[in-house]
Every structure is written in C-alpha cells, then in structure tokens.
Amino acid sequence: MRTAYRVESVRAAEAALMAGLPEGTLMRRAAAGLAGACAGLLGRVYGSRVVLLVGSGANGGDALYAGAGLARRGAGVTAVLLGARAHEGGLAALLAAGGRVADDPFAVLARADLVLDGITGIGGRGGLRPEAVPLVRAARGSGAVVVAVDLPSGVDADTGAVDGEAVRADATVTFGAYKPGLLVDPAREYAGAVRLVDIGLADLLPSPPELEALHHADVAGLLPVPAAESDKYRRGVVGVVAGSARYPGAAVLAVAGALRGGAGAVRYVGPAGAAVLARYPETLVHAGPPADAGRVQAWVLGPGLGDTPGADDVLGSDVPVLVDADGLRALDMAAVRARPAPTLLTPHAGEAAALLGTDRADVEARRLEAVRELAARYGATVLLKGSTTLVADPDPGVPVRVNPTGTPWLATAGSGDVLSGLAGSLLATGLAPRDAASAAAYLHGLAARRAAAGAPVAAHDVADALPGAWRDVAA
Numbered sequence: 001m002r003t004a005y006r007v008e009s010v011r012a013a014e015a016a017l018m019a020g021l022p023e024g025t026l027m028r029r030a031a032a033g034l035a036g037a038c039a040g041l042l043g044r045v046y047g048s049r050v051v052l053l054v055g056s057g058a059n060g061g062d063a064l065y066a067g068a069g070l071a072r073r074g075a076g077v078t079a080v081l082l083g084a085r086a087h088e089g090g091l092a093a094l095l096a097a098g099g100r101v102a103d104d105p106f107a108v109l110a111r112a113d114l115v116l117d118g119i120t121g122i123g124g125r126g127g128l129r130p131e132a133v134p135l136v137r138a139a140r141g142s143g144a145v146v147v148a149v150d151l152p153s154g155v156d157a158d159t160g161a162v163d164g165e166a167v168r169a170d171a172t173v174t175f176g177a178y179k180p181g182l183l184v185d186p187a188r189e190y191a192g193a194v195r196l197v198d199i200g201l202a203d204l205l206p207s208p209p210e211l212e213a214l215h216h217a218d219v220a221g222l223l224p225v226p227a228a229e230s231d232k233y234r235r236g237v238v239g240v241v242a243g244s245a246r247y248p249g250a251a252v253l254a255v256a257g258a259l260r261g262g263a264g265a266v267r268y269v270g271p272a273g274a275a276v277l278a279r280y281p282e283t284l285v286h287a288g289p290p291a292d293a294g295r296v297q298a299w300v301l302g303p304g305l306g307d308t309p310g311a312d313d314v315l316g317s318d319v320p321v322l323v324d325a326d327g328l329r330a331l332d333m334a335a336v337r338a339r340p341a342p343t344l345l346t347p348h349a350g351e352a353a354a355l356l357g358t359d360r361a362d363v364e365a366r367r368l369e370a371v372r373e374l375a376a377r378y379g380a381t382v383l384l385k386g387s388t389t390l391v392a393d394p395d396p397g398v399p400v401r402v403n404p405t406g407t408p409w410l411a412t413a414g415s416g417d418v419l420s421g422l423a424g425s426l427l428a429t430g431l432a433p434r435d436a437a438s439a440a441a442y443l444h445g446l447a448a449r450r451a452a453a454g455a456p457v458a459a460h461d462v463a464d465a466l467p468g469a470w471r472d473v474a475a
C-alpha cells in the first residue's frame with residue numbers, strides 16, 4: 001500500500017529525525033537522491049546543461065546541493081535565483097563545485113537539457129508568484145526535462161489544489177513521504193512520474209496516514225472467495241434498482257457489474273427486466289416494488305432510474321445501500337443519516353457538487369476536501385468518481401483511499417453503472433463499504449485498462465474485462 005502524509009506530519013517527522021542527526025544530514029540525503037534521479041534521466045551527466053530554479057527556502061537548497069553533485073560529475077550547472085536570498089550552504093556548494101549563477105536566465109533556460117524546479121516545496125503558499133511564471137514557461141518551452149524537487153512549485157501539497165500557475169514537471173522527486181497533492185488531481189497531473197527518496201522518516205510518520213492507495217496484494221486480501229460450504233445465498237444476493245423506460249441500458253450495465261462482483265445472485269428490480277434478461281438470463285427479475293422483491297444483502301439504487309419509484313423502500317431497508325446517479329438527486333440527508341445500515345454514495349463531480357450546493361469546477365479543483373465533506377455531512381462512505389477516484393469514510397480519522405488504477409478511457413457513458421453494480425455486489429458479499437468501494441474502483445480501472453489497451457472502450461467491454469482483472473489481482 002502506498003501512503004501519503006500531510007505537511008504538518010512530514011515536518012514533525014523531519015524535526016524528530018533531525019534532532020538526532022548532525023545538521024544538514026537530511027538535506028544531503030535528499031539532494032543525493034535527487035542528483036541520482038537526475039543523472040538517470042539525463043543518461044550522460046558529463047557535458048549536460050542543467051539549470052536550477054532556486055527559491056528562497058530549503059527546497060531551493062535541495063536543488064543547489066543536487067546541482068553541486070551534478071557539477072562535480074561534469075554537468076554545466078547554472079542557478080537562477082528567484083528570491084531575495086538563497087540557501088547559503090547550497091549556493092556555496094554549487095559555486096565550489098564549478099556551478100554558476102545565471103546572468104541571463106532565459107538564455108540558459110533555452111539551452112537546458114534538464115531544469116530542476118526548486119522554487120517551493122512543502123513551504124509554498126498559493127500558486128507561483130508572477131515573477132516566476134515566465135521562467136517556468138521558458139523551462140517548459142525549452143524542451144528540457146523538468147524535474148520538480150519534492151513537489152511541483154505552485155501546487156498545494158495537502159489538498160492537490162492548484163491555484164493559478166504551477167510547474168508542469170516530467171518527474172517529481174519527493175522526500176521522506178508522498179504528499180496528498182502528488183496522488184490527487186489536479187496537482188497529480190503536474191507532478192509527472194513521482195519517485196520517493198527515502199531520507200529515514202518512515203518510522204516517524206504518524207498512523208494513520210492522510211491517504212492510502214491500495215496495491216494488488218491489498219485488494220487480493222479483500223476479495224471474497226467462496227468456500228466449500230458456500231451456496232448462492234450465503235455468498236450474498238445483491239439487489240439492483242435501476243433503469244427506466246428511457247434508460248434500460250443502465251440497468252443492463254449495473255447488472256453486468258453486479259454479476260462480476262462476487263455475489264451469489266443478482267436480483268434486478270425495475271421496469272427494464274426484459275432488457276436485462278435478454279443479455280443476462282441468470283438475473284432474478286422482479287417487476288414490483290423493492291420491498292416485495294425478496295431478501296438481499298445489499299442494494300444498488302439509482303443508475304438510469306429516472307423517476308421510477310422505489311427509493312424509499314431501499315433507503316428504508318436494514319442492509320447496506322449504494323446510491324448512484326438518479327438516486328442521488330434530491331437525496332434526503334436526514335434519511336441517509338438515520339439509516340440503520342451503512343450507505344455508500346458514488347457521485348461524479350457534478351453530482352457531488354449538487355449534493356454540496358457548489359459547482360462542478362469547485363469539486364474538481366478540491367476533490368479531497370469535497371469527498372471528506374460529503375462523507376461527513378451524509379454520515380456515509382463516499383466514492384467520488386473522476387480523474388482521481390477517492391473513497392472517504394464518514395469517520396474523518398480514517399484515511400481517504402485514492403484509486404491508482406484509473407484511466408481516462410473510463411470516461412465513457414455507462415461505465416459508472418458498471419462500477420455501481422460491481423461495488424454493490426462486493427457490499428453484498430460482506431465487505432465494509434470503504435473496502436467494497438475501493439476494491440471496486442481498483443478492479444474497474446484495471447478492467448478498463450485491459451479492455452482499452454490504448455483504444456476506446458465501451459462500458460460493456462469494461463464489464464466483460466472484470467473477471468480478467470479479478471484474476472490478475474488475485475494471482
């Protein structure tokens with residue numbers, strides 16, 4: 001599992017570690033890792049042209065010490081000093097190693113092979129300052145490889161928000177621990193490939209972390225496996241309340257996901273029974289209200305539902321309920337909070353914005369805050385879909401899960417319906433809502449990658465690829 005920590009936690013761990021070490025040790029460790037990563041990216045260090053964008057703090061210090069290391073290996077290293085001051089020891093080291101300070105920053109940037117962004121790291125506040133913007137643009141426009149030191153300057157380390165301009169890096173070399181902004185969009189997009197340099201903080205970081213990203217082994221540990229004594233009912237039955245005369249396909253796709261999620265049976269309730277049976281004859285179909293449909297261990301409510309009634313029956317039930325799409329419209333917060341069993345909400349950014357009374361762009365800009373806020377308000381687990389899918393528990397002390405398997409190919413109509421069926425099925429097998437949601441997002445992303453393999457996919461392709469993704473994870 002990959003974990004990420006807030007700035008205050010990283011600073012506290014650094015302080016504790018530094019107390020027992022000679023001054024400058026951590027910065028030397030960071031700079032050595034950074035210089036090594038740059039050497040790898042350059043291929044040949046000797047004779048290469050490296051430019052350092054140096055801010056006034058320790059982030060600039062890291063860049064200067066790494067630049068000194070590269071200069072000792074024969075690179076031509078030039079520092080562009082952006083602040084009124086620069087890290088003294090770092091600057092002295094660079095000059096001693098044969099590096100220099102730029103007279104004409106734009107001229108050196110135009111010829112650079114690699115640019116190190118050491119403007120701000122975890123001490124940065126707000127976006128880039130106006131004087132840095134033309135330099136950063138020149139770096140980007142030069143064709144040089146841009147490497148961010150610790151974080152791309154201008155992004156918010158704790159939230160992943162980007163207010164104004166920020167450095168767009170090809171790679172980021174981060175120190176001691178991942179920060180949330182490196183894993184959550186929009187900042188994640190700015191970071192490029194992220195590499196973690198160990199500076200000895202691991203044992204000093206707090207538990208729990210702010211964010212977790214599951215890996216194959218973590219998901220494998222969550223997935224249900226039937227045992228000898230299993231029967232279809234013991235494996236769990238998932239009820240799907242979805243589809244309408246207008247959107248029968250949503251019912252088919254939600255059932256497609258549900259059939260691949262480990263439940264022993266899928267009960268479909270709604271007006272699209274004929275369409276569902278035509279595609280999936282194994283479905284148990286019921287045309288009456290959900291309350292009369294028979295026992296289920298979890299409900300999925302909402303995909304393509306339109307104005308089809310049944311929501312009250314489902315929300316009033318005593319089993320876990322996943323609410324998606326049309327089920328989220330006019331969702332009664334008090335009714336959700338009063339439920340005796342867990343609720344899992346799966347909005348995309350537009351639906352989350354409607355629930356929060358804000359606009360879509362605001363949710364997309366502050367995904368981490370939005371998902372936590374929704375979970376707290378509704379007392380529910382929330383899976384926020386989109387470029388970075390996040391899963392928040394109603395308990396604010398529990399780490400948010402960030403899904404690492406997503407792909408923009410998933411931005412195709414109906415793929416969300418497959419996800420809700422899949423997550424609902426995992427809920428019916430007995431997984432806790434946070435585990436069901438994060439395992440579902442993981443498998444869904446992996447299935448989309450397998451199905452897409454670099455070409456567009458339809459939602460039903462994603463559903464069909466789920467067993468292969470499951471096998472990959474469980475192997």
Ligand SMILES: NC(=O)C1=CN([C@@H]2O[C@H](COP(=O)(O)OP(=O)(O)OC[C@H]3O[C@@H](n4cnc5c(N)ncnc54)[C@H](O)[C@@H]3O)[C@@H](O)[C@H]2O)[C@@H](O)CC1
Pocket residue numbers: 014018026027030031055056057058059060062119120121122123124125126127128129149150151154175199
């Ligand atoms: N504390 C430590 O022991 C270690 C720190 N490390 C480095 O130190 C960094 C943190 O250093 P600092 O706390 O000095 O902070 P930073 O260097 O990240 O930034 C703070 C400096 O930038 C200025 N600044 C803030 N916002 C700005 C903006 N929007 N535009 C331009 N300038 C801005 C501030 O006035 C201040 O001088 C880490 O990100 C990491 O790179 C590493 O060397 C590892 C060890």
Ligand SMILES: Nc1ncnc2c1ncn2[C@@H]1O[C@H](COP(=O)(O)OP(=O)(O)O)[C@@H](O)[C@H]1O
Pocket residue numbers: 325348384385386387388389406407408409410411412413414415416417418419444
């Ligand atoms: N840019 C993106 N990158 C990765 N995944 C995305 C992106 N945009 C959408 N997705 C994923 O695609 C799915 C779309 O779901 P949703 O918005 O509910 O669409 P629909 O209602 O058509 O099914 C979600 O799993 C979401 O996380």
Ligand SMILES: [K+]
Pocket residue numbers: 059117118119120121148149150151152153
């Ligand atoms: K930086």
